[in-house]
Amino acid sequence: MLRLTELTLPLHHEAEDLPAAICERLGIAPGELVRFEIARRGNDARNKRNIKLVYAIDVELADEAGVLVRLADDHRLRPTPDTEYRFVAHAPEGGTSLRPVVVGTGPCGLFAGLILAQMGFRPIILDRGKVVRERTKDTWGLWRKSVLDPESNVQFGEGGAGTFSDGKLYSRIKDPRHLDRKVLTEFVKAGAPPEILTEAHPHIGTFRLVTMVESIRATVESLGGEYRFSTRVDGIDIAPDRSVRGLHLHGGGYLEATHVVLAVGHSARDTFEMLHAAGVFVEPKPFSIGVRIEHPQSWIDTARFGAEAGNDILGAAEYHISHHCSNGRTVYSFCMCPGGTVVAATSEEGRVATNGMSQYSRNERNANSGFVVAIDPARDYPGDPLAGIAFQRHWESAAFVAGGSNYRAPGQLLGDFMAGRASTSLGSVVPSYRPGVTPTDLAQCLPDFAVEAMREAIPAFGRQIPGYDHPDVVMTGVETRTSSPVRFTRGKDFQSLNTAGLFPAGEGAGYAGGILSAAVDGIKVAEAVALSLTL
Structure with missing residues (x-):
């Protein structure tokens, strides 16, 4: 088959218009088009008065070779890429002497465990939190009753932080092996809607993610994998030659292990501190700080789609904006959640952190996104590789106090902020x-450079999105968990630079940003573990 890209049609086109457009683009008669299937569909809304759908189509033709030769100079026509996933190794007969261990069940750990199980390695998968449904109850306990469980919350537990998010399944990664397709295919097997395979910006939403996580766990267990929840890793046993030989577990347990995938997520601060104390190589990494900003979704729909706002094909509108400020900072939108809610995302007592979440329907009243300022470790917290953690904690503690010291979040009208x-x-x-928002002054919860940059960026964003800078827009603080503040640097073999057998992975280790890229990194690390075990 051949892949035809950048095929545009009007938003309200008829079904028969698609094969006609294919034939016109390729210069073939209708009888020469054997069959076609949609590989990707997005939209181009740059002109709100003439919104178009943009397709990538896989086509089977009577004379594919001839068409390829005739249109050799057209970059929009190429052979359909091979996206089939192929395992790099399989466990030897009788298994290995020690089973690989995966620490964490977020998207990265989820797919590291799944791939290892599919290759026959029967992984042991640890998570400090609870199974996803029990964890969901604990999370609602904070949202509804202001009761935080530090081991079971938005950050910790089966599914990881991505469970309570918009469930976006797209990223900017370019992978010649198309591992993202493996992720999406496994998600569909686990219950995700099939359209995530074709939509340009697929998403799932929290409720669907819960059942999918359970389904993948059942698959891993059926293949010999083993889950151990409420099992926090409190120490790592490193031999004199700096190779891993085991894990010390909370409560005094010990697990012998020589191959450990570290997929703990971006908020496992105590784990980061433990690994640093054990001498595992770690360096500071940039992240961002800011707030969650909320607008009525109808405003964003109108700003983006004009008269087509509310169109079912287009769905709830999104935005991605950035501004380079005069003080050298970059302000940008982060993790935009159309038709969603702002959620309490702290994992530590006495602190407030925010995030955004949407359901698959994206039909809540407001849109929200992170409105954040980029941080440079060398400029903002030089020296200590863990200084970014202290930086985050400082501002989260300030937000806790400003909100009333009861897990309410500090909030401010945009007009007052300006x-x-x-x-x-x-x-x-x-x-x-x-649990609620306390009106206050967000400047007391953010560094001065961030406040200055945000005030400069708001009018610029208002020029891009009408209504963005409306004085009644609500800003809720603070957003500090945009990504991990550290990177556990690894070599080409995916192992820690100075600790053999430790495979840092995913967002917490500094190698991903979002569900899809974390899951892809989990696959890559699982493959590295498998190759190490079979060499």
Whole structure:
């Protein structure tokens, strides 16, 4: 088959228009088109008065070779890529002397465990939190009752932080092996809607992710994998030659292991500290700080789609914006959640951190996104590789106090923020954060450079998205968990630079940003473990 890309049709085209457009582009008669299937569909809404759908189509033709020769100079026509996943190794007969261990069950750990299980290595998978449904109850305990369980929350437990998010399944990674396709295919097997295989910006949403995580766990267990929940790793046993030989578990247990995948997520601060104390090589990594900003979704739909706002094909509108400030900082939107809610995302007592979440329907009243400022370790917290953790904790603690010291979040009207005055009440935009929002001055919860940069960026964003800078827009603080503040640097063999047998992976180790890229990294690390075990 051949892949035809950049095929555009009007938003309201008829079904028969698609094969006709294929034939016209290729210069063939209808009878020469044997069959076709949609590989990808997106939209081009740059002109709101003439929104178009943009397709990538796989076509089977009567004379594919001849068409390829005739259109050799057209970059929009190429052989359909081979996206079939092929395992790099299989466990030897009788298995290995020690089973590989995966620490963490977020997207990265989930796929590291799945791939290892599919290759026959019967992994042991540890998570400090609970199974996903029990974890969901604990998470709602914070949102509804202001009761935090430090081991079972938005950050920790089966499914990882991605479970309580928008469930976006796209990234900017370019992988010649198409490992992202393996991730999407496994998600569909686990219950995701099939359209995630064709939509340009697929998403799932929290409720669907819960059942999918359970399904993947069942698959791993059926292949001989073993899950151990409520099992925190408190120490790593490193031999004199700096190779891993085991893990010390909370409560005094010990697990012998020579191949450990570290997929703990970006908020496992105590684990980062433990590994640093054990001499595992770690370096600081950039992340960002800011707030969650909320607008009525209808405003964003109208700003992006004009008269087509609310069209079922287009769905809820998204945005991605950035601004380079005069103080050298970059301000940008992060993890935009159309038709979603702002959620309490702390994992430590006495601190407030926010994130965004959407369901598959994306039909809540507000849109929200991170409105954040990039941080440079060398400039903002030089020296100590763990200084970024202290930086995050400082501002999360300030937000806890500003919110009332009860897990309510500090909030401020955009108009008050721009004027430099504390908010005393809220306006027409109703904040979605639970347990609740306390009107205040967010400047007390953010570094001065961030406040300065955000105030400069807001008018620029308002010029790009009408209504973005409306004075009643709500800002809720603080957003600190955009990514891991550290990187556990690894070599070409995916092992720690100075600790053999330790495979840092995913977002927490500094190698991913989001569900899809974390899952892909989990696959790569699982392959590295398998090759190490079979050489």
